[in-house]
Amino acid sequence: MANxxxxxxxxxxxxxxxxxxxxxxxxxxxxxxxxxxxxxxxPNGAGKTTLLSVLVGAHAPTAGEVxxxxxxxxxxxxxxxxxQGLARTHQIPRPFSGMTVFENVxxxxxxxxxxxxxxxxxxxxxxxxxxxxxxxxxxxxxxxGLIDRKRLELARALATGPSLLLLDEIGGGLTDAEASELVDxxxxxxxxxxxxxxxxxxxxxxxxxxxxxxxxxxxxIIADGAPASVMxxxxxxxxxxxxxxx
Amino acid sequence: xxxxxxxxxxxxxxxxxxxxxxxxxxxxxxxxxxxFDANIVDRLTTLFIYVILAVMWNALVGYCGLVSIGQxxxxxxxxxxxxxxxxxxxxxxxxLFVAALIVGALSLxxxxxxxxxxxxxxAIGMWVVAELAHLLVNLDTLINGETGTSLIALxxxxxxxxxxxxxxxxxxxMAGLLAVVFVLLRxxxxxxxxxxxxxxxxxxxxxxxxxxxKRLVFMLSATGAALAGSLWxxxxxxxxxRTYFSPQWTAYMIFMAxxxxxxxxEGAILGAVVFFLIEAWFGGAGVWYLVGLGAAALVFALxxxxxxxxxxxxxxxxxxxPVGYRVKLIGEPDVDKGA
Numbered sequence: 001m002a003n004x005x006x007x008x009x010x011x012x013x014x015x016x017x018x019x020x021x022x023x024x025x026x027x028x029x030x031x032x033x034x035x036x037x038x039x040x041x042x043p044n045g046a047g048k049t050t051l052l053s054v055l056v057g058a059h060a061p062t063a064g065e066v067x068x069x070x071x072x073x074x075x076x077x078x079x080x081x082x083x084q085g086l087a088r089t090h091q092i093p094r095p096f097s098g099m100t101v102f103e104n105v106x107x108x109x110x111x112x113x114x115x116x117x118x119x120x121x122x123x124x125x126x127x128x129x130x131x132x133x134x135x136x137x138x139x140x141x142x143x144x145g146l147i148d149r150k151r152l153e154l155a156r157a158l159a160t161g162p163s164l165l166l167l168d169e170i171g172g173g174l175t176d177a178e179a180s181e182l183v184d185x186x187x188x189x190x191x192x193x194x195x196x197x198x199x200x201x202x203x204x205x206x207x208x209x210x211x212x213x214x215x216x217x218x219x220x221i222i223a224d225g226a227p228a229s230v231m232x233x234x235x236x237x238x239x240x241x242x243x244x245x246x
Numbered sequence: 247x248x249x250x251x252x253x254x255x256x257x258x259x260x261x262x263x264x265x266x267x268x269x270x271x272x273x274x275x276x277x278x279x280x281x282f283d284a285n286i287v288d289r290l291t292t293l294f295i296y297v298i299l300a301v302m303w304n305a306l307v308g309y310c311g312l313v314s315i316g317q318x319x320x321x322x323x324x325x326x327x328x329x330x331x332x333x334x335x336x337x338x339x340x341x342l343f344v345a346a347l348i349v350g351a352l353s354l355x356x357x358x359x360x361x362x363x364x365x366x367x368x369a370i371g372m373w374v375v376a377e378l379a380h381l382l383v384n385l386d387t388l389i390n391g392e393t394g395t396s397l398i399a400l401x402x403x404x405x406x407x408x409x410x411x412x413x414x415x416x417x418x419x420m421a422g423l424l425a426v427v428f429v430l431l432r433x434x435x436x437x438x439x440x441x442x443x444x445x446x447x448x449x450x451x452x453x454x455x456x457x458x459x460k461r462l463v464f465m466l467s468a469t470g471a472a473l474a475g476s477l478w479x480x481x482x483x484x485x486x487x488r489t490y491f492s493p494q495w496t497a498y499m500i501f502m503a504x505x506x507x508x509x510x511x512e513g514a515i516l517g518a519v520v521f522f523l524i525e526a527w528f529g530g531a532g533v534w535y536l537v538g539l540g541a542a543a544l545v546f547a548l549x550x551x552x553x554x555x556x557x558x559x560x561x562x563x564x565x566x567x568p569v570g571y572r573v574k575l576i577g578e579p580d581v582d583k584g585a
């Protein structure tokens with residue numbers, strides 16, 4: 001049997017994405033192994049969120065293919081990829097505002113998680129406990145503040161029972177204390193063996209979690225490797241720290 | 247972190263009482279023609295049809311977020327197919343139900359086109375569909391254009407028997423549709439359609455098969471509106487296309503759901519009762535009745551956007567026929583009650 005930690009979970013090859021004349025991704029190869037925690041950084045407009053959208057199927061790539069757990073999922077709708085274990089959170093939280101927090105998460109357990117009855121209740125309750133939202137279970141989601149909306153995004157994704165979790169700037173807009181609280185939750189998930197890809201602007205937050213760092217610029221991956229070596233890569237410094245000589 | 251022990255509460259003591267009362271009322275209504283005089287039987291038949299219209303609109307818009315202003319398409323087609331089937335020699339009362347099923351089947355191909363449209367495009371597009379259905383029905387020579395025709399097959403029944411049969415059909419249709427919607431909303435599909443209403447992309451990204459769920463609700467509400475239409479022609483006897491394909495039917499649906507409480511199961515029923523009472527008391531006032539309806543709808547939209555029942559729910563956390571989930575922590579104080 002192949003070593004679990006080595007198993008290739010997600011494998012994207014030659015991804016191109018164009019919106020009319022605007023080229024957002026131009027030839028991205030990106031793969032994630034089981035148990036891996038990958039951080040994705042890059043300046044605004046580098047194509048990070050588009051990459052994530054293509055990986056989950058919210059956008060179809062102009063060219064290239066996405067394989068998940070060995071199967072080609074390039075043509076598969078988002079909902080089906082989620083049911084296979086590929087979950088994402090949204091940069092701007094999208095709660096189901098007319099439903100309670102528990103109902104939000106339960107819907108994910110029913111559909112993405114494929115659970116029914118008590119098993120769905122248990123999976124939803126666990127997702128709420130993991131994200132520290134149990135005490136808010138009966139609140140209507142529209143009454144939540146930003147940090148709780150971000151937590152709800154995470155709880156909902158977890159309730160689908162993912163094997164790979166894609167986080168889109170989940171720390172954005174939070175205070176340092178709030179972001180740090182969220183990092184603790186994500187570290188717990190990492191210790192639990194969940195593979196995570198995390199797009200984030202706040203690099204120091206990301207570095208607490210990521211064991212591999214990918215830097216994007218202008219629709220390409222310009223560095224990929226151990227966080228320390230990526231952060232000291234001249235190309236990364238050039239792109240990420242605003243360029244300029246030296 | 248380990249999940250604390252929880253219990254999911256779906257029926258509360260109050261809601262059990264409410265359900266028992268609802269079943270008692272239903273049992274009484276089921277024998278209505280044996281208890282009430284003719285006038286009341288006729289009025290209740292009308293009320294049942296209003297309840298169907300309100301509940302179908304509420305399922306489509308209040309729960310699934312598919313705002314349509316063309317539901318009269320299905321209402322009119324239901325009436326038309328009932329007349330058509332009866333003219334072909336089929337027994338008239340079964341025809342009322344078969345007509346609704348035909349319209350439900352037709353709404354499947356229609357859904358593949360219409361559900362591609364979003365928001366306002368869908369809403370207006372449905373009105374166009376209604377106008378188109380109206381024109382197509384007028385092509386049938388049986389209908390005599392706008393002159394219309396009658397469900398003459400009803401003349402085979404004595405007036406008393408006809409009144410009772412129509413009542414029972416309307417009651418069975420209402421009870422059946424209420425049960426279907428209630429069971430649907432309490433299950434995983436109910437959670438899915440509310441998620442779609444609140445954010446379609448987010449629903450998709452947590453694994454909800456969006457198109458399938460929307461299609462189910464679209465077809466259900468088409469079938470229900472068609473049943474209301476076929477029952478209406480059984481009470482009114484005459485079928486004039488202009489009356490049945492009039493946007494007023496959708497306007498009534500909106501009024502009932504809005505006043506009762508959009509997106510609450512109890513609200514739609516309450517809204518139908520309120521509308522029925524307003525019509526009974528003020529229906530004779532002509533134009534001023536319509537002006538009053540419009541003004542009332544406006545006042546509700548501004549002052550009580552969640553309708554009468556939505557307001558009651560917010561104030562009291564009371565759920566009579568609950569479709570949601572309340573979390574109770576076992577052995578710990580109650581989780582915050584906020585509605």
